[in-house]
Amino acid sequence: MGRLVFFTKEAFRALRRNGAPSLAAIVTTVVTVILLGVLIPIFQTTQAKSNQVRSQLDIQAAIYDDATPAEISALKTKLEGIPHVASVTFISKSQALATLKSELKDKSIVQQLHTNPLPASFEIKADDASNLPAIREAIIPTGPNGKPRPISPIVQNIFNRQQAAQQIAQVTSALKIVLTVMTALLIAASLMLVGNTIRLSIYTRRREVEVMRLVGATRWFIRWPFMIEGVVVGFAGGLVAILILWLGKITIVDPLSKTFSFLAAQNNSTLSFPLLVGILFGAAVLVSAIGSGVTLRRFLKV
DSSP states (O other), rough: HHHHHHHHHHHHHHHTTTTHHEEEEEHHHHHHHHHHHHHHEEEEEEHHHHHHHHHHHHEEEOOOTOOOOHHHHHHHHHHHSSSSSEEEEEEEEEHHHHHHHHHHHHHHHHOOSSSOOOOOOOEEEEEEGGGGHHHHHHSSBBBTTTOOOOTTTTTTEEEEEEEHHHHHHHHHHHHHHHHHHHHHHHHHHHHHHHHHHHHHHHHHHHHHHHHHHHHOOOEEEEEHHHHHHHHHHHHHHHHHHHHHHHIIIIIIHHHHHHHHHHGGGGGGGOOHHHHHHHHHHHHHHHHHHHHHHHHHHGOOOO
């Protein structure tokens, strides 16, 4: 216990004596944690929002107005039996008109209609948006003559957002790659930057390390104060960064989440804010401590 107290005192004494390198290490840690604390939620929010949009994609199977209730029920049973179909919902003509009216800004357009031109339809949702083309093919398969033929004669038309689904899948895949590469590069750059800053701090005290080695001090006796110093640097830098991230969340992100759905999607992410800051804080302390111990090796070879 007495040795730990001695090591801790030596670490704080070195921090006070080498204020500029220590401050540089703390600032580097703060900047690194803030950048990671911003980029990781962006990645999660993008993923959550893309999944939300993909889940809203569906296929609409319009049916003829003279379809009987028995034919409608039989078609629904067939649709529910198609692989990868998650749900099938019948939408009547009146419901379709009400939905159109709610989506239009100019309500007078609907009010001027003397009849309801919209057909009844089935809304078919897939378990995954990538399965929409296969479901569409199952609803209107290719007949013996090479032409598409619906699975029921009451099916009038099929319309979906297949192109939108493909575009969303392409954009999501590209965005995942870009953000993954950016995250990896940022983590690598952060480790190198923190390591170099710690190396600079140790380099200014290399003579002290050499003297301690020459008088017979063991390597771990020399290393422990530097590692404790790294823990203090990581703790201080991580604490300041987390405070800045927390202030940014409650003053900027949370208020804007009520207006922008993209920011609101962060609430559906798997990594919550407390867990994120906990991971970042632990990583800041661990990287600084390990960086101090590893960087010191070259100066212990006397």
